[in-house]
Amino acid sequence: MSITKRCESEKNVAFVKTHKTGGTTVARIVEQFALVNHLNIVRKKGESSYLHFTNRKFNFDSKKDFLQPMGVGFGDWKNYIYNVFSLHARFDKKVYRSFMANNSVYITILRDPVTQFESTFDYFGIGSIIGKGQDNKTLKLETFLNNPTRFWNNLSSSKQKRSFNNQIWDLGVDPKPNVVVNETIKRLDNEFDLVMITEYFDESLLILKKMLCWEFTDILYLPRNQRSERVSLSNNVRKKIMEWNSLDTQLYQYFLKRLQDHINNYGPSFQADLAAFRRMTSFVYKLCVSGEHVWNKKKKIKYERRDDGNFTSKLCKQVYLLHVCDFGGGYTLKLNLESMCKNVTSDDRSLNRSLRQMMKEISLT
Secondary structure, X not given: OOOOXXXXXXXXXXXXXXXXXXXXXXXXXXXXXXXXXXXXXXXXXXXXXXXXXXXXXXXXXXXXXEXXXXXXXXXXXXXXOEOXXXXXXXXXXXXXXXXXXXXXXXXXXXXXXXXXXXXXXXXXXXXXXXXXXXXXXXXHHHHHHHOHHHHHHOOOHHHHHHOOOHHHXXXXXXXXXXXXXXXXXXXXXXXXXXXXXXXXXXXXXXXXXXHXXXXXXXXXXXXXXXXXXXXXXXXXXXXXXXXXXXXHHHHHHHHHHHHHHHHHHHOOOHHHHHHHHHHHHHHHHHHHOOOOOEEEEOOEEEEOOOOOOOOOOOOEEEEOOEEEEEOOOOOEEEEOHHHHHHHHHOOHHHHHHHHHHHHHHHOOO
């Protein structure tokens, strides 16, 4: 009788977070994994409430700005090595390798440049350059795109970085005319183990799960930082956005095809796994958000319990301290439902405080 040996889960993950791409949701998944598994995760030293390094490009001394790893004395820079990274900071593989554990898996996420640019344009207030008296977001966007170079030249440096090929900028490439596009994209393909795609978010997570040998419980999520209002774009505006962000467009199209390669190589269970995963995420939303059994009130999670006193659902039955939830087709999860809901619905600041506290409690002083 042959026994199939199961792979070991990867504990070392560098997630390079890009702007307005759904990266907050991915970061939350990776950070929760770090907390559950007591892993060293990059955080700023001190008590700064602002997490990200934004437009900063790390150098080999940047680790001096990080909270020390667990079990490492302050200032022992050569041993400032981390398992997990999940913040905004410009990418430089050589520098990242200096503070990430050996054999770390490098991932990032890209979004269709049309919707990503529209989101960025709104979120970072790029349209303020158009002037007063123009409050319509769509008209501001159209006005900007009618003469983007003129308006872009009058933006602040930080807004310039966010309004011109800003996804490839986040990945460490200055979007200048002399960029050799094909070589640059191939280099990034070699440097990243997986580039996720926002428009195929669940598919990307499924590929990530298999690559990292994680469990479905490790990738359960609720969307984070989603806007409720979106602008409707004409085909003409979409075309202009793609032309203005031509490097991001080529980058996105290349990695969209690469994701399809990953899907094709996944194996025959991909569609069944994907359908099951979507049943699981729907279950998480209904259980933890929609109010069927639990709701969020004044940042405190309250749970409804059935007549028998157990926290249960139609899909789950309690077995000792855990619940066994059956999603059909042989897909089952063992969960502590109350703990799961607290994890997926707690705010990001609470998670960050927990991560920092974990690091501090075990770190040497």
